[in-house]
């Protein structure tokens with residue numbers, strides 16, 4: 636299942652709000668009780684198996700956690716039953732450093748109340764914190780038939796956009812996604828949310844585009860290995876399964892890496908032979924119809940490509956060379 640995305644052109648490549656966030660994308664999960672906020676946070680950032688979310692307790696006060704990876708993502712959650720827009724709360728403390736609010740709607744439940752709350756939140760944010768992106772996750776779509784799922788998604792999206800338009804907020808930065816913790820959609824959607832907060836995104840996309848055209852790569856993703864969030868991809872149209880194929884390939888390689896792996900050097904640290912290239916994992920394999928290429932860029936990032944060529948093995952040396960050039964450019968972009 637792929638995440639359906641609309642209006643995702645908003646706010647691409649901006650820094651998160653607030654000086655204190657120091658480039659760490661900070662996300663805020665909001666939505667009604669039992670909509671699935673803690674589950675999303677647990678599954679994506681704490682590697683919690685989806686089945687274990689059945690035992691999660693209700694969140695009663697604001698919570699914050701962080702995921703240490705290529706970027707230290709900050710994740711906050713506001714309990715659904717409290718109205719944080721009353722004078723009893725200091726909104727500046729809550730929203731000052733937030734880059735994106737992820738509003739979770741349970742698509743299996745009655746959602747009209749949730750939509751009213753969401754509209755209030757969007758209008759409040761648009762007036763007070765206009766730089767915060769609002770990302771609406773129409774969540775738990777796994778339990779719905781394909782037709783019902785699409786109808787529900789369209790209905791939610793249309794109601795919100797119509798209401799915002801009536802209120803004079805035609806250009807509010809709101810995007811919509813279909814998500815579930817039981818498939819890849821929640822990872823893919825969070826990837827999109829985070830990408831919009833990365834100032835380096837346009838540069839990364841153009842580097843990936845040129846790598847793809849030089850090496851006849853069909854689709855290339857730059858993955859955060861630990862969270863399986865992709866921080867950039869080339870800009871060619873995305874096939875529904877591409878993300879899933881590449882993300883599953885990372886799992887296989889990480890499992891093998893854990894079995895036969897070695898301690899990866901920290902950023903700036905010298906390797907035994909002072910040669911990162913020969914000590915990083917590179918693999919090209921045929922998986923079903925496709926050849927997949929994976930190469931570690933550093934301890935946290937991996938480039939995963941679906942090859943477009945019929946027999947890319949013949950040109951592996953050339954591909955390795957070009958990927959090496961890409962890796963050097965990446966090091967310059969992030970200042971490694």
Ligand SMILES: Nc1nc2c(ncn2[C@@H]2O[C@H](COP(=O)(O)OP(=O)(O)OP(=O)(O)O)[C@@H](O)[C@H]2O)c(=O)[nH]1
Nearest residue numbers: 668669670671672673674688689693694775815816
């Ligand atoms: N079918 C399905 N169930 C889900 C999904 N995500 C979460 N759930 C279930 O929804 C229930 C509530 O999830 P929570 O993550 O606790 O919801 P919450 O929004 O954090 O709830 P509060 O802490 O009460 O505000 C749990 O039983 C989860 O297993 C999903 O994608 N699909």
